[in-house]
Amino acid sequence: MHSTLNRRQFLTAGALTLTAAGLAGCSSRSGSATNTTSFVKPGSAAVTAAEAKRRRTGTVVQRTLTAEPVTLDLGGKTAKTWAYRGASATEPLRGNVGDTLKVALTNDLPDPTSVHWHGLALRNDMDGVPNLTQKPVQPGGSFAYEFTLPEPGTFWFHPHVGTQLDRGLYAPLIIDDPNEKADYDKEWVIVLDDWLDGVTATPDQVLAELEKGMIDHGGMDMGPMRMGNTLMGASSPLLGGDAGDVYYPLYLINGKPANDPQTFTAKPGERIRLRIINAGGDTAFRFGVAEHQLTITHTDGFPVEPSKAESVVLGMGERYDAVITAGDGAFAVIAEALGKQDQALAVLRTGSGTAPTKKTTLPPTKTPATASDLRAASAVGLPQRAVDRTLVLELTGGMEKYDWAINGKRMDMDRPMRDALGIKQGERVALEFKNSTTMWHPMHLHGHTYQLPGGGPRKDTAIVLPGKALRVEFDADNPGRWLTHCHNVYHGEAGMMTTIAYQEN
Numbered sequence: 146m147h148s149t150l151n152r153r154q155f156l157t158a159g160a161l162t163l164t165a166a167g168l169a170g171c172s173s174r175s176g177s178a179t180n181t182t183s184f185v186k187p188g189s190a191a192v193t194a195a196e197a198k199r200r201r202t203g204t205v206v207q208r209t210l211t212a213e214p215v216t217l218d219l220g221g222k223t224a225k226t227w228a229y230r231g232a233s234a235t236e237p238l239r240g241n242v243g244d245t246l247k248v249a250l251t252n253d254l255p256d257p258t259s260v261h262w263h264g265l266a267l268r269n270d271m272d273g274v275p276n277l278t279q280k281p282v283q284p285g286g287s288f289a290y291e292f293t294l295p296e297p298g299t300f301w302f303h304p305h306v307g308t309q310l311d312r313g314l315y316a317p318l319i320i321d322d323p324n325e326k327a328d329y330d331k332e333w334v335i336v337l338d339d340w341l342d343g344v345t346a347t348p349d350q351v352l353a354e355l356e357k358g359m360i361d362h363g364g365m366d367m368g369p370m371r372m373g374n375t376l377m378g379a380s381s382p383l384l385g386g387d388a389g390d391v392y393y394p395l396y397l398i399n400g401k402p403a404n405d406p407q408t409f410t411a412k413p414g415e416r417i418r419l420r421i422i423n424a425g426g427d428t429a430f431r432f433g434v435a436e437h438q439l440t441i442t443h444t445d446g447f448p449v450e451p452s453k454a455e456s457v458v459l460g461m462g463e464r465y466d467a468v469i470t471a472g473d474g475a476f477a478v479i480a481e482a483l484g485k486q487d488q489a490l491a492v493l494r495t496g497s498g499t500a501p502t503k504k505t506t507l508p509p510t511k512t513p514a515t516a517s518d519l520r521a522a523s524a525v526g527l528p529q530r531a532v533d534r535t536l537v538l539e540l541t542g543g544m545e546k547y548d549w550a551i552n553g554k555r556m557d558m559d560r561p562m563r564d565a566l567g568i569k570q571g572e573r574v575a576l577e578f579k580n581s582t583t584m585w586h587p588m589h590l591h592g593h594t595y596q597l598p599g600g601g602p603r604k605d606t607a608i609v610l611p612g613k614a615l616r617v618e619f620d621a622d623n624p625g626r627w628l629t630h631c632h633n634v635y636h637g638e639a640g641m642m643t644t645i646a647y648q649e650n
C-alpha cells in the first residue's frame with residue numbers, strides 16, 4: 146500500500162508540521178518544563194500520601210516471580226526464551242481491589258530487568274521503569290514490589306527494559322471487585338501474542354535489523370514481504386495502512402500455537418466473560434469467536450456501556466473484556482494478525498464436532514469494534530471540567546532511519562527526565578497525540594487512565610492512526626514521573642517515548 150516514496154513524502158510533511166507544533170507550543174501555556182524545574186521524586190512524601198489515600202482491605206497477596214531463561218515447546222518448535230517462574234499467560238496474578246500486592250522479583254537473566262504493572266494507577270516508585278522510578282534490577286539481583294491494587298479490571302505486567310517484552314516475560318494481573326455483580330457463569334483470560342524469540346531470532350537481533358533502516362525496494366503492493374526478520378508491505382485498512390514492521394513465525398493464544406491450540410470447555414448456553422489481552426510486540430489483532438457475538442463490557446480494566454460486536458481490534462497493550470453465550474459444538478477462537486496474513490487460534494468446545502483449524506477465519510465483512518465505538522460507563526466517565534494544560538505529543542519518525550520519536554526527540558532511557566514535560570497535581574490535562582508518521586501507534590500512559598473524547602472509554606492505551614490526531618484527557622491525581630510511549634516495543638525502544646512529570650509545588 147505505502148511505497149517508500151510515500152513514506153519519504155510523509156517524513157518531509159512531518160518535519161514541517163513539527164516546526165509548526167513547536168511554535169504553537171511556545172505561544173500557549175507551555176507544556177515543556179526547563180531543566181531547572183524540580184519534579185516530584187518517586188519516593189517522595191507526595192507519592193506516599195497518594196498511596197495512603199487509596200482504599201485498602203488489609204489483605205496482603207504475596208507472590209514470588211523469577212525472571213529466568215527457559216526452553217518452551219511451541220507446537221513442536223523448541224524455543225529458548227526468557228519467562229517468569231511464578232506467573233504466565235495461564236497463571237495470572239490475582240487479587241481484590243484494595244489488597245496489597247507484594248511481589249518478590251528475582252532476576253536470573255543475564256541482563257538487567259524490571260516489572261512494569263501495565264495500566265495500574267499505582268504508587269510511582271513501584272511503576273518499574275529503570276532510571277526513572279527505580280534502579281534496574283541487575284543479574285542475580287532482586288526487588289520487592291509492594292503496592293495497593295488501585296482499581297478492579299484486566300491488567301498485565303512485563304519488563305520495561307529493552308525489547309524484553311517480546312520474549313516470554315509477561316502475565317495477566319486480574320483485579321477483582323467483590324461487589325461487582327457478575328453477569329456470567331465463568332471467565333477465561335485470553336492472552337494474544339506474536340512470537341519469534343528463540344525460533345527465528347531474538348528481539349534484540351530484530352531491533353538491530355530494523356535500526357539499519359528500510360531499504361528502497363520500490364512498489365510493495367503484493368502483500369507482506371519478509372526480509373530477514375522484518376516485514377514490508379504488511380498493510381491493513383483497519384490500521385490506516387502500514388500494519389507492522391516484524392515477521393513472526395508464530396501467533397499464540399495463552400502460549401499455544403495454532404497447531405497445538407488451547408481448548409476451553411463450557412456447557413452450551415453458558416455466559417463466559419473473556420478477558421482479552423494483547424501482549425504482542427508488533428501486532429494488532431482482530432479478535433472474535435466464530436459464530437458468536439461479543440458483548441464488550443470493559444476496556445483497559447474500566448467498564449463501558451455494553452456494546453455488541455462480531456470482533457474487536459486490539460493494539461499492543463490494549464485489553465477488552467467481552468461476554469459470549471456459548472453455542473453447541475466446537476468453535477474457533479481467532480486472533481487475526483492484522484496485515485500479516487496469519488492468525489492465532491484456540492478452541493471453544495461445548496459439545497461434539499470437529500475441532501476447528503487455522504483454515505477457519507473470521508468473517509471479513511463484519512465491522513470490528515474499536516475504542517472509538519465505545520462509551521465509558523457513567524460511573525467511570527471523567528467529570529466535566531475545563532482543561533488546565535494541553536500537552537501536544539507529535540508522533541514522529543519512520544522506517545527509513547528507524548528514528549521513532551515524540552516531538553522529534555528520541556527517548557534516552559539512561560536520561561529519561563531530559564525532555565520531561567511538566568504538569569501539576571490537580572490539573573485536568575489534555576494529551577494531544579498528533580501522528581505525523583505513516584504508521585499507527587498504540588499510545589500508552591503510565592499511572593493514569595485517560596478518557597477518549599465525546600464520552601469515550603477510559604483507557605491507558607489507544608490506537609492513533611497515521612495522519613490522525615487523538616485528544617485524550619486525564620486528571621493529574623497520581624504524583625510522580627510517568628512515561629507515555631508507543632507500545633510497539635520496537636518503536637518504544639527506538640525512542641517513541643517521553644516522560645510526563647509532576648512539578649513540585
Ligand SMILES: [Cu+2]
Pocket residue numbers: 549585586587631632633636637641
Ligand atoms: Cu509506534
